[in-house]
Amino acid sequence: MLSLEEYKTQLSQLYQSKVFQARSDCITFNFSTIIFTIYFKANNRILDATGASVVILRIEYSEIYREPTLYIQLQHEFTDVSGLLVTKLCIVPDMGVILPKPVQSIFVIEPEQCDGAIWWCFHQCNTKYIIGDNQSYKDTYLERWVSSYIYSWV
Amino acid sequence: MDEIKRLVWKGTLNVQIEIDKSLIIATDNNKSLYVNIRIPRETYISLFTESILRGVKDHLRKDLSEIITNVWFESDGKLLLWNIPIGALYDITSNLRIESMDSISDKDTFIQIWKIKLVYGKEFPAMHIPIINGDSQIQKYWMHQWKQSCFILNGSSKRVMSLHMNDTQLFWNSVLNRTPDSFEQISSKVIPKSPRNIPVVLHTKGQTDSLYHPVVPNVNNEGKNTTLRRLLDDFCDYNKFENGTVVSQGICLPLDLDLHFLYSVFFSCDGFLHLTITYSQDFTHDKGC
Numbered sequence: 001m002l003s004l005e006e007y008k009t010q011l012s013q014l015y016q017s018k019v020f021q022a023r024s025d026c027i028t029f030n031f032s033t034i035i036f037t038i039y040f041k042a043n044n045r046i047l048d049a050t051g052a053s054v055v056i057l058r059i060e061y062s063e064i065y066r067e068p069t070l071y072i073q074l075q076h077e078f079t080d081v082s083g084l085l086v087t088k089l090c091i092v093p094d095m096g097v098i099l100p101k102p103v104q105s106i107f108v109i110e111p112e113q114c115d116g117a118i119w120w121c122f123h124q125c126n127t128k129y130i131i132g133d134n135q136s137y138k139d140t141y142l143e144r145w146v147s148s149y150i151y152s153w154v
Numbered sequence: 155m156d157e158i159k160r161l162v163w164k165g166t167l168n169v170q171i172e173i174d175k176s177l178i179i180a181t182d183n184n185k186s187l188y189v190n191i192r193i194p195r196e197t198y199i200s201l202f203t204e205s206i207l208r209g210v211k212d213h214l215r216k217d218l219s220e221i222i223t224n225v226w227f228e229s230d231g232k233l234l235l236w237n238i239p240i241g242a243l244y245d246i247t248s249n250l251r252i253e254s255m256d257s258i259s260d261k262d263t264f265i266q267i268w269k270i271k272l273v274y275g276k277e278f279p280a281m282h283i284p285i286i287n288g289d290s291q292i293q294k295y296w297m298h299q300w301k302q303s304c305f306i307l308n309g310s311s312k313r314v315m316s317l318h319m320n321d322t323q324l325f326w327n328s329v330l331n332r333t334p335d336s337f338e339q340i341s342s343k344v345i346p347k348s349p350r351n352i353p354v355v356l357h358t359k360g361q362t363d364s365l366y367h368p369v370v371p372n373v374n375n376e377g378k379n380t381t382l383r384r385l386l387d388d389f390c391d392y393n394k395f396e397n398g399t400v401v402s403q404g405i406c407l408p409l410d411l412d413l414h415f416l417y418s419v420f421f422s423c424d425g426f427l428h429l430t431i432t433y434s435q436d437f438t439h440d441k442g443c
């Protein structure tokens with residue numbers, strides 16, 4: 001668990017570290033004090049499983065769980081009748097297919113409303129058991145969260 | 155208290171559903187097609203989609219299986235979020251409220267009917283959660299709502315996550331089959347006598363796509379139980395609220411009520427207390443309550 005202030009500090013550090021922005025598959029990103037959104041090119045596993053070519057990650061803070069929260073959207077790109085490249089939300093029956101098999105049972109991913117759109121949320125009820133809630137490691141909580149919730153599959 | 159809970163559980167709505175014309179086989183008179191159904195307030199409207207469409211299947215252009223994943227419900231052109239219990243949706247959208255039984259001229263024949271539309275389309279409205287796995291998806295969503303409300307009540311979701319599988323299924327079946335005893339029995343395993351926080355969802359009258367989950371302590375820093383008025387002070391624009399109303403389960407609530415008491419009698423099938431706020435500027439159009 002993190003307080004909102006701790007989360008803001010660690011999210012800012014994450015942004016400044018450029019770990020996502022420096023990746024070759026990063027398309028673009030947006031950052032505010034509490035939300036960090038990153039657009040990635042889908043890797044082959046995700047492309048094969050869903051047809052999506054773009055993965056959008058949105059890191060937010062849940063005031064209920066007092067935890068970082070990962071929302072994702074998959075989009076596929078296509079050329080419309082006017083010749084423009086457009087993207088469309090990709091809806092798959094089980095979002096778990098985007099994860100490698102060994103981590104599929106760890107995360108529960110379900111669609112929900114967020115900021116006026118549908119995003120798929122990695123549920124937060126077992127976050128502290130996945131990340132570990134030891135006070136002495138609190139300063140690296142978000143770093144470890146990113147390692148489990150994002151690097152395990154992106 | 156048990157009597158109030160029983161009445162809440164038994165609450166129903168008369169709903170008239172107009173079927174999207176694009177789904178219906180064209181006829182000479184081009185008449186609209188309606189399904190009339192009575193739906194318990196404490197359930198999700200999408201659990202009824204299949205039975206609604208089955209009721210008109212002889213008039214449909216396509217097979218039910220081709221349609222069912224691409225439909226949603228609207229009221230006056232506004233999307234109804236299926237993941238909110240239908241009673242709360244009604245409180246958010248409907249102006250059909252009566253001041254008292256005395257205001258009804260013909261008490262024997264007065265029936266309130268909520269008119270909504272079943273809409274078909276290939277592109278979903280932005281806030282509609284697509285239902286592609288049928289009722290099992292609705293059950294999963296509902297279970298996550300309970301995990302969340304359990305976390306708010308207890309500071310952990312353990313009480314829900316450690317429910318026996320049979321209990322979990324019995325719990326869901328109690329919502330489907332309207333069995334209050336099972337619902338009461340299992341929800342009491344999740345809801346403590348003295349909760350840390352109260353699971354509340356705030357809705358704004360007329361705004362079907364606006365919902366807010368505030369974190370509301372049962373007992374505040376001064377050791378006092380949180381009242382509805384305190385909740386409004388903390389989370390709403392009180393200047394706009396003057397002369398406004400708060401409704402839950404179709405009932406206008408006195409603002410001095412203890413929120414924990416309110417939760418214990420009015421909580422919904424998803425473990426949350428749904429409150430609909432009518433601000434003063436809306437009140438001039440909707441005095442009935």
